Amino acid sequence: xxxxxxxxxxxxxxxxxxxxxxxxxxxxxxxxxxxxxxxxxxxxxxxxxxxxxxxxxxxxxxxxxxxxxxxxxxxxxxxxxxxxxxxxxxxxxxxxxxxxxxxxxxxxxxxxxxxxxxxxxxxxxxxxxxxxxxxxxxxxxxxxxxxxxxxxxxxxxxxxxxxxxxxxxxxxxxxxxxxxxxxxxxxxxxxxxxxxxxxxxxxxxxxxxxxxxxxxxxxxxxxxxxxxxxxxxxxxxxxxxxxxxxxxxxxxxxxxxxxxxxxxxxxxxxxxxxxxxxxxxxxxxxxxxxxxxxxxxxxxxxxxxxxxxxxxxxxxxxxxxxxxxxxxxxxxxxxxxxxxxxx
Numbered sequence: 193x194x195x196x197x198x199x200x201x202x203x204x205x206x207x208x209x210x211x212x213x214x215x216x217x218x219x220x221x222x223x224x225x226x227x228x229x230x231x232x233x234x235x236x237x238x239x240x241x242x243x244x245x246x247x248x249x250x251x252x253x254x255x256x257x258x259x260x261x262x263x264x265x266x267x268x269x270x271x272x273x274x275x276x277x278x279x280x281x282x283x284x285x286x287x288x289x290x291x292x293x294x295x296x297x298x299x300x301x302x303x304x305x306x307x308x309x310x311x312x313x314x315x316x317x318x319x320x321x322x323x324x325x326x327x328x329x330x331x332x333x334x335x336x337x338x339x340x341x342x343x344x345x346x347x348x349x350x351x352x353x354x355x356x357x358x359x360x361x362x363x364x365x366x367x368x369x370x371x372x373x374x375x376x377x378x379x380x381x382x383x384x385x386x387x388x389x390x391x392x393x394x395x396x397x398x399x400x401x402x403x404x405x406x407x408x409x410x411x412x413x414x415x416x417x418x419x420x421x422x423x424x425x426x427x428x429x430x431x432x433x434x435x436x437x438x439x440x441x442x443x444x445x446x447x448x449x450x451x452x453x454x455x456x457x458x459x460x461x462x463x464x465x466x467x468x469x470x471x472x473x474x475x476x477x478x479x480x481x482x483x484x485x486x487x488x489x490x491x492x493x494x495x496x497x498x499x500x501x502x503x504x505x506x507x508x509x510x511x512x513x514x515x516x517x518x519x520x521x522x523x524x525x526x527x528x529x530x531x532x533x534x535x
Contacts, residue, residue, distance in 0.1 A: 236264045239271055240278050247286050255285040255295045262297060262332050280328035287313045298391055301333035346507050347470060349477040354468060355380060361465030368459050372466070373427050374441050375455060379474035381424030382406055383482075383496050386471045390451050392440045397432030404429060408497070416497050480508050486523065 240260050245252055263278045287309070288295040299305070306329055310322050317325075350358065358380070362372035378384045378392055388408055396406045404425035406418045420428070431440050445451055452471060459466045475496075482492045483505065498504060515523070 232268065233264055236268060236274055240264070240274060243275060243278060245279075245282055245286075247283065248290065251286040251289045252282065255282070255289050258295060258297065259285050265335060266331075277328055277332060280325050281332055284309070284313050284325070284329060297333065301329055303330070306330070346476055346504055347472040349480040349508065349511055350380075350468070350473055355477060357465050358469055358474075361459070361463045361469075364463040364465060365459045366462040368455065368462060371442050371455055372459050374431065375452070375471075376469075376474065377424040377427045378441060379471045380477050381427075382418050382420060383475050383478040384408065384418075385475060385497075386452055389441055389471065390439070394432040394434070394436040394438060394440060396440075397428055410497070416494060418495050476504075476508055479504070480512060483508060484512050486526070 237260055240263065241256075259278060259281050262281065263274055266277070268274070284300075285295040288300050292300075300309075306326055310326055310329075314322055314325060358376060359373075362369060362376055365372040375389065378389045384392060384406075392406070392408075396408060398405055398407055400417070404420045406420065406428075407415045408418060409415045428440060435443055442451060442455060445454075456466065456469065459469075479492065479496050479498075482495065483489075489505070492498075493505065
């Protein structure tokens with residue numbers, strides 16, 4: 193099941209970056225420097241809409257909104273900076289649309305794809321010029337780089353009551369009930385971060401060794417395997433069969449970059465029980481539950497995609513119940529029962 197991702201371009205290096213960003217609460221200074229008002233975003237968008245290209249008008253129109261959204265999500269520096277990124281991206285996006293029938297940032301901005309395509313898009317340009325365009329497209333893919341801020345503790349996991357309130361909230365979400373349950377399943381039930389949730393597809397779902405699971409790919413073509421509990425599997429299994437080549441989470445929605453925040457607002461209009469929900473808190477609930485079970489620590493890290501140097505596990509341990517002396521001896525004996533090491 194998972195091997196095909198080794199050769200698949202359906203990857204995004206935003207996943208690991210988003211995982212790191214999800215794991216800590218942004219510092220106040222970081223938020224202040226990266227958040228723009230709706231008016232500022234609208235002004236930047238209007239400025240870019242006025243720019244014209246000597247390219248196919250139909251192709252430009254087909255990819256324009258995607259390219260603008262990718263451009264203005266970066267922190268504003270100057271109109272020249274916005275225009276430069278916009279002008280570098282549009283010819284590439286148009287080429288993808290004309291030759292492939294679509295421009296999908298998660299597929300078309302991966303490094304090895306760019307290396308192969310840039311000479312085809314700009315065959316007449318020198319290597320230095322192509323390198324400049326490569327840097328711009330990489331920046332576009334990476335997204336905004338927040339200003340450094342003071343590190344904060346991770347968002348606290350939900351306790352059992354808080355998690356049950358969210359499931360009740362999902363039941364009360366009206367026409368967004370299914371979206372709420374899928375969002376809960378992918379975050380609190382499978383530990384996916386925000387970037388992974390909006391990319392999750394039906395063909396990530398599999399059944400291996402008698403267990404339902406997700407194969408979650410990263411930007412290197414590798415994947416981590418996430419076994420699923422019964423409630424999460426029951427929600428995702430029928431969707432995976434129905435949508436093997438589509439997103440599991442709101443596949444018909446168009447606002448890709450703000451899909452989760454937009455959905456949260458829609459659910460909140462239906463029920464106040466949803467107000468505490470954030471993807472990081474739900475993901476941390478899943479990780480905390482794994483850490484409290486008899487699962488080897490390295491296995492928990494592999495399932496969660498936690499790499500060396502990440503302090504998240506040790507930070508979350510502070511919110512877990514401390515085992516009693518009896519629990520320590522019981523666990524130690526159970527772990528060595530079949531090895532004979534205690535005899």
